[in-house]
Amino acid sequence: MVLSDPDPTTVPLDDLAAIVLCAEGEAGVLFDRQERRAHKQPLEATAPRPWVTPAARAPTARCAGHCIRDARYSDREIHENSIPVYDRQDTGFGPIGYVRYYKDPEGSMVGHPTKDYMIIELVPQVTLSSQGPHLKQTGELKVPDGHISPNALNPALDNERLLGADWFNNNELVVSGQLGVWYGRITNATNGIYQSHASHKMGDSGGPAVWHAPGSAYPSDANGFQAAGPWAGITKAIVLGLPPYTYTSSANILADLRTRDAADPGDVYGAGFEVTANP
Structure with missing residues (x-):
């Protein structure tokens, strides 16, 4: 009922707390993936978070999917900041981003045969550059x-x-x-x-x-x-x-x-x- 309100800004605070809890905490607690997609607009209006519109938010980077092996997170969009990524030459900087997707290797020891990649969403403090060391x-x-x-x-x-x-x-x-x-x-x-x-x-x-x-x-x-x-x-x-x-x-x-x-x-x-x- 809360999410179907045409103007989310008029939702009573007691009801709004449910949306904020979901958006600020573990998204899967209250809403599954299908529900999140169905209610993107009111969620974005009440508590805009990085996972609301993935294609239009922070820059991303690529890495190999086989670098992680954890069936809890593979083959889905990872909305929570569960897997931080660090620059191994400057770990003191803190996380440079968070893994948002990676493909399960499906039994292969060298990664999925055609989709061995992961997506990392970079934090705002990271400056993009097309120039690497070499x-x-x-x-x-x-x-x-x-x-x-x-x-x-x-x-x-x-x-x-x-x-x-x-x-x-x-x-x-x-x-x-x-x-x-x-x-x-x-x-x-x-x-x-x-x-x-x-x-x-x-x-x-x-x-x-x-x-x-x-x-x-x-x-x-x-x-x-x-x-x-x-x-x-x-x-x-x-x-x-x-x-x-x-x-x-x-x-x-x-x-x-x-x-x-x-x-x-x-x-x-x-x-x-x-x-x-x-x-």
């Missing part, structure tokens, strides 16, 4: 004629299509991690998972990979091992194979976000993701 991300990779991600809707967008890995393709990834800055050719792109000679090690999962645009400079001692290119994916895992280094494509992540958002409009963290243009 890699600058210049937007999202778009491959108009590429194969379609298995996670994509029909029709697929250009940023939901994959780089080629055939013999006549020379697509390369550039990555930065604990081993330094590496680049290497993509040898396989099955199911939107890139296999590449660009190396990494355990602990690098979720780090960005950019596409090396033909003709652009390779990272080297002469340029301080800097590289720039469109975001192409994130570090996934080391597997049995040659080369053993795998990456979840940006196409798979963006396609799955759009697919989930289409099924549940306005309640998907990270929907409509774009790489920041901030320097």
Whole structure:
């Protein structure tokens, strides 16, 4: 009865307390996910919280989904601040964000086969930048004629299509991690998972990979091992194979976000993701 009132600002304080309790505390206590979606407008008017309109709030970041294994939180939008994320080089800063979604690996030891990613909502104190220590991300990779991600809707967008890995393709990834800055050719792109000679090690999962645009400079001692290119994916895992280094494509992540958002409009963290243009 409270939530159906056309003007939530007229709700008596005793009744309003129920809404505030839900919004300020554990959202699942009073309202399940379906009820939250059905009553977004009055909830937003009475107690606007980060989870009311996920697509339109704080900036988000991406990481690998297999970094967390807890069935209580997987495969759903995590509205509560239960899983803080820290900068391992500056833990004193406090949480830089909170995990809002991650895909259960479904038995795989190296993450879900096509959807191994998580969404992190960043706190307001974090300043976005397209420039990392060595890699600058210049937007999202778009491959108009590429194969379609298995996670994509029909029709697929250009940023939901994959780089080629055939013999006549020379697509390369550039990555930065604990081993330094590496680049290497993509040898396989099955199911939107890139296999590449660009190396990494355990602990690098979720780090960005950019596409090396033909003709652009390779990272080297002469340029301080800097590289720039469109975001192409994130570090996934080391597997049995040659080369053993795998990456979840940006196409798979963006396609799955759009697919989930289409099924549940306005309640998907990270929907409509774009790489920041901030320097």
